[in-house]
Amino acid sequence: MHTRSKLAFCAMAIGAAAAGGCGGGGSPGSLDQIDMQPACGGFDEVCLQRGLDAPMAVGSSLTLGLDFNLGGSAAPQLSLESQDLDVVDAEAMTVTAQGEGMAALYVVADDDRVLDFVHLWTLEADALKIRDYEHDPSSGGLIDDESTLFVGELLRLDVVPLGAEQQLTGAFTMEWSSSSAAVEIHDDPIEGLTRVRATSPGMAIVTVTALGLSRELRLEVVQ
Amino acid sequence: MRRFAGFASLFVGLTAAGCGVDLNPLTEAPPTRVADLDPAGETIALSHGVALGVSCTDSCDGACENPVLFAADPDVVSVREAIAPSVDSPWFEVGEVWVLLGAQPGRTELTVRSDCGDQVYAVEVLDD
Numbered sequence: 001m002h003t004r005s006k007l008a009f010c011a012m013a014i015g016a017a018a019a020g021g022c023g024g025g026g027s028p029g030s031l032d033q034i035d036m037q038p039a040c041g042g043f044d045e046v047c048l049q050r051g052l053d054a055p056m057a058v059g060s061s062l063t064l065g066l067d068f069n070l071g072g073s074a075a076p077q078l079s080l081e082s083q084d085l086d087v088v089d090a091e092a093m094t095v096t097a098q099g100e101g102m103a104a105l106y107v108v109a110d111d112d113r114v115l116d117f118v119h120l121w122t123l124e125a126d127a128l129k130i131r132d133y134e135h136d137p138s139s140g141g142l143i144d145d146e147s148t149l150f151v152g153e154l155l156r157l158d159v160v161p162l163g164a165e166q167q168l169t170g171a172f173t174m175e176w177s178s179s180s181a182a183v184e185i186h187d188d189p190i191e192g193l194t195r196v197r198a199t200s201p202g203m204a205i206v207t208v209t210a211l212g213l214s215r216e217l218r219l220e221v222v223q
Numbered sequence: 224m225r226r227f228a229g230f231a232s233l234f235v236g237l238t239a240a241g242c243g244v245d246l247n248p249l250t251e252a253p254p255t256r257v258a259d260l261d262p263a264g265e266t267i268a269l270s271h272g273v274a275l276g277v278s279c280t281d282s283c284d285g286a287c288e289n290p291v292l293f294a295a296d297p298d299v300v301s302v303r304e305a306i307a308p309s310v311d312s313p314w315f316e317v318g319e320v321w322v323l324l325g326a327q328p329g330r331t332e333l334t335v336r337s338d339c340g341d342q343v344y345a346v347e348v349l350d351d
Binding site: 102 | 250
């Protein structure tokens with residue numbers, strides 16, 4: 001079993017360069033005083049493009065950076081405060097989706113007044129899709145459930161959760177395993193990616209488990 | 224501008240009413256949810272879980288001096304003081320700001336009070 005944390009932060013410069021940067025699309029607060037920037041993994045395109053506008057997968061987390069639009073002032077000490085802990089909880093600057101729904105998230109100053117707020121949406125993931133960045137480095141092409149690899153060939157995979165057929169955002173832990181020694185599984189130097197290398201002829205079922213779901217790849221390795 | 228849509232109603236409230244105080248919406252509901260504040264009808268409708276930024280104006284000098292905002296049933300609608308956004312306008316200042324939250328479905332009353340007067344709003348928090 002191989003455990004990998006998806007996209008907790010933008011780890012590698014190469015990943016950031018490939019995907020366009022660490023910070024996600026800024027989501028302005030309702031009072032226009034703060035832009036909330038989720039820290040996206042280098043390959044979390046949903047996070048990078050849509051910021052907090054994309055639903056979070058239940059069970060995933062996002063760490064927020066705050067950019068301020070306060071005239072003539074730096075920011076006071078701030079904290080995040082969820083208004084529905086059954087949907088989202090907040091600890092320090094990290095929010096975690098606890099259940100399906102919508103919750104208002106307040107940014108609160110040290111005098112207990114609200115500086116700004118956003119509404120977060122969460123969805124249960126109902127499917128996982130696997131993308132391969134080795135053969136499609138720019139956008140990560142979807143990989144077929146059954147593929148043939150040559151010995152020595154490499155896949156660099158990540159997992160995207162889907163809910164109601166839309167891509168969800170958020171960082172989460174995933175576990176990779178192989179049914180045989182025909183392939184080996186390793187961490188990729190880029191955070192969020194996992195390497196699957198064909199090592200010897202044979203069949204292997206590679207399974208990834210995340211967010212309570214699993215997805216299998218049937219790989220035939222040939223000489 | 225999408226935000227601060229309520230500023231237009233600010234002047235209506237100042238000029239159309241007698242002595243009184245009004246709340247004005249500063250923010251909008253998220254998609255598929257409701258956050259309607261009707262100063263003329265003195266009603267507020269909020270979806271469960273939706274937050275709405277509001278400010279007050281009054282018909283004395285518009286400044287809404289020493290305002291207080293409170294809900295008869297804070298379990299239905301919660302009221303939180305907020306830090307007023309700065310607005311680049313020579314015509315008005317936002318003044319005091321609060322964030323209302325539809326905390327649970329139900330009905331209650333919300334009172335805004337300033338040195339100029341009181342106004343009571345009928346609030347309904349919708350279960351959606």
